[in-house]
Every structure is written in C-alpha cells, then in structure tokens.
Amino acid sequence: MSRKYFGTDGVRGRVGETSITPDFVMRLGYAAGMVLAAGQGHAVEHPAVLIGKDTRISGYMLEAALEAGFTAAGVDVVLCGPIPTPAVAYLTRALRLQAGVVLSASHNPYEDNGIKFFSAQGTKLSDAIELAIEAQLDQPMQCMTSRRLGRARRVDDAAGRYIEFCKSTFPNDLDLHGMKIVVDSAHGAAYRVAPKVFHELGAEIVGVGDAPNGFNINDGVGATAPQAMREAVLASKADCGIALDGDGDRLVMVDSSGEIYDGDRLLYLIARHSLRSAPVNGIGGTLMSNLGFEHALLRLNIPLGRAKVGDRYVLEMMQERGWVLGGENSGHIICLDRHSTGDGIVAALQVLAALRASKESLADACADLVLYPQKLINIRLPAGFDWAHDAKIHAAIESAEASLNGAGRVLLRPSGTEPLLRVMVEGRDAAVVAHQAETIAAAVRSAMGN
Secondary structure (H helix, E strand, O other), X not given: OOOOOOEOOEEEEXXXXXXXXXXXXXXHHHHHHHHHHHHOOOOOOOOEEEEEEOOOOHHHHHHHHHHHHHHHOOOEEEEEEEXXXXXXXXXXXXXXXXXXXXXXXXXXXXXXXXXXXXXXXXXXXXXXXXXXHHXXXXXXXXOOOHHHOOOEEEOOOHHHHHHHHHHHOOOOOOOOOOOEEEEEOOOOOOOOOHHHHHHHOOOEEEXXXXXXXXXXXXXXXXXXXXXXHHHHHHHHOOOEEEEEOOOOXXXXXXXXXXXXXXXXXXXXXXXXHHOOOOOOOOEEEEOOOOHHHHHHHHHOOOOEEEEOOOHHHHHHHHXXXXXXXXXXXXXXXXXXXXXXXXXHHHHHHHHHHHHHHHOOOHHHHOOOOOOOOEEEEEEEOOOOOOHHHOHHHHHHHHHHHHHHOOOEEEEEEEOOOOOEEEEEEEEOOHHHHHHHHHHHHHHHHHHOOO
16 A cells, blocks of 8 residues: 555655644644554553654644644653654663654755654554554544543653763774864754764864754755865864764764765775674665665675665665665665664764774775766656656656666656655766766656646
8 A cells, every 4th residue: 555644754744734734743643642552452551652853943833733642542742852863763762662753854944844753663663554544544533531641741861861872882992082073963953962972972072053943954054965064174174074964863974174975985984894893794775875885895795785765665674684784875874783773973973983993084994985976856746747657758768878888877766755856867977977867857857848
C-alpha cells in the first residue's frame, strides 16, 4: 500500500497547509497513540512518548496539538523542548519509552515543519506501523474518559543527558585540547548542546548559527549553507569547522584551508580509520552516493550498497546486511556501533577521533578519494505530472547517458519531502556533466509546458 501522509522522513509540509495544521497534528497524535496503545498489550498501564522539537516558531503550536492528541488517546507525554532529532532517539531508549516524536522539517526553511517518529528502539518506524497510523487517521477521533487520559511532564535534564551520551562515543584516551573548532548549529535544535559537547572534550569553540529566533533556522547557515562555517574558519584561523542542519542529524565539515567535506568524504574517512582495528564488511549508501566514493571504497576492498535516497532506507539495508557504517552525501552519517540513527554530532566526533588518533588532517585522510563532478538541478513539479513516462525526457536521458560513455550516471528522482524532481548527472568531465544536466532539465520544463 502507498502511504497517504508519511513521506521518506515522517510527515512534512508548509505550516497552515494540508497536514501541518493544529487539527491534523492533534489527530495524528491521537492516531499514533491509539496504534501504540494497541501494540502494548498489558505491559504498561499508560504507554509514554517523548516529544522534542527544533527552534521553529510553529513548534510551540504543534507541540501543544500533538500533546493533546496523545493524551486524549491515553498516552503519557514527556516534553523535552528544543533538542536534536538523534537526541530524541537516544532519550526514547534511555527512558524506556514506547516511542519518540520530533517536530522538525530538518533542513527546510522556518515556514515548513514536520513530524518524525522513532520506535522504542530509537529507529524510524516501519512502513507497517506508519500504515497502521494512517488507517487510524481515517477513523473518527474520540477521547478517553478522564480516568484514562494521559499525563504530560517535562524532563529538565534532556540536554545534559544527550551531551554525556555524545561524549561517551569519543575514545576515553583522546581529547580535543589544542583544537579550535567552528561549530555551526544552523540556528536549530543543536544550538545548546553541540558547542558544549566539543568544548567539554577540550576544544576552543567559535559559534555560528547559535542564536535562534524562531524564524532563522537554516537561513544562510548550517549544513545546507556551509559557506558561513567556511568563512568563520578562515577568519578565526580554526583547525576545522562543523556544520549541522536544523535538527542536528546532518553533518558537513571544512578544513583549515576552507575545503568543504560532504557526507561521502567523511564516511570514507571513518571507514578508512575503522579498518585499522576491524574489518569493514560494507558501507550503506544511496543512489546519490558519488561514483568516486564507491571506487575509493573498492580499493579498500569495501563494497558499497545503494539504497533509495533517505536515511531510513540506508538504515534498513545496513540492518539487513549486518553493516555498521552508512550514510548519504548530504551529510546523514549512521554509525550503528555508536547510535541507533544518524547523528551529526556523533559523526563529527568519529571524524575527529580518527584525525586525533592518526595525527592526520582532513585533507590527508581523504587524499585517496577523488569525487566525480555532480550536477544536481531541482525542478518544481506540478501535481499529477507524469515525468517518468514522457518521451522528451526519456530521449534527453538516453542522449546524456550516451555522452557519458559508461563513465558516469544519470538519475532522476522525485523528492520525498518536497514537490520537486531532482535531476542528477555525474561523470568525469565537469563541463559535460553540467551541460547534460541542463539539457535534461530543459526537457523536463518543456514537457511541463514551461
């Protein structure tokens, strides 16, 4: 069955439209609560969920609506305020709760918001549970009797618990003393915790994107806009920079010279270092993972598996194959030997641990990896447009593939979180790649009548 409300990363959209309204979010909380309660049997009197959020102004409104829905279903609620998405996954497990929920639209602008769910094990919900929640959404919302209503409480030390957890993933025999690090929190959920993690491990911190006001999340800062981090590194003569996205599960870094390192390069560095202590049976990637990354891994005798785009699909593949490392070039990096989900802070700590142990720079550690040029163009799709069966678009794709002559890739895919078609061309020659991507994009626009 296809999902009606859930995308690749929960429910997401523009605040005030479609699914991101107080009414819908309250009904979603109620539906999720009823599904959770039904799955508990008689193990607990009241199932309990943790709710975290990022720094968007809409978080206050949606948090209240979600709380109302859960408590109406007889589910207790634990509120922890602004905190990174991976912190909710950790705290759900640590507090032995039945689920975790995050109010965030990740790297999107403040006008958007979304609802992500985690299981009791700190992993994304399965398709089966999401479908069960959607089915419950189609039923009338009711309310438990007063005796059976859920309660709500706040956990005041959520940030401190998560900071200690992050630090525990860094080797005890290493520290960050003597390092100056720029930490860009994207004016998002990690603004209170990320600088403290690296500072408490010994680093001198230069803060960027650490003054949220409800409207500036991801606005010219963070992992999707790493130039701000880069400029701060160069201006402060820092050793490196760390940029997270709005909900703290994505990582991009920069070295002292201003060179930017995406998820593929950082994942390669972690895998290369991991080989010093244990075999790496494979790395989970996606259809967007760079060919140069794949070829560099093969030189280390590490296979790359490609899942659909979305960290949930990477995680599913990793679990099926028994792999512990995976991620996306966008900066989602999953280290299952450290956490149950992708975590930007934890991933950054693994990179820094590798550099401290090897006494290498980012450039030295990634010297064997040469990424192929990629050109990505996003095209807004009108509702109902069937791009996959259009003759003009197929002809442009075939022409591009012929020009690449087996030394590159063409990929068209719809976004799982926005009404966009993503056109990606990759190959050895940057000029050819750019030209073919623009040609395909023009064909798409022409087919749409633009």
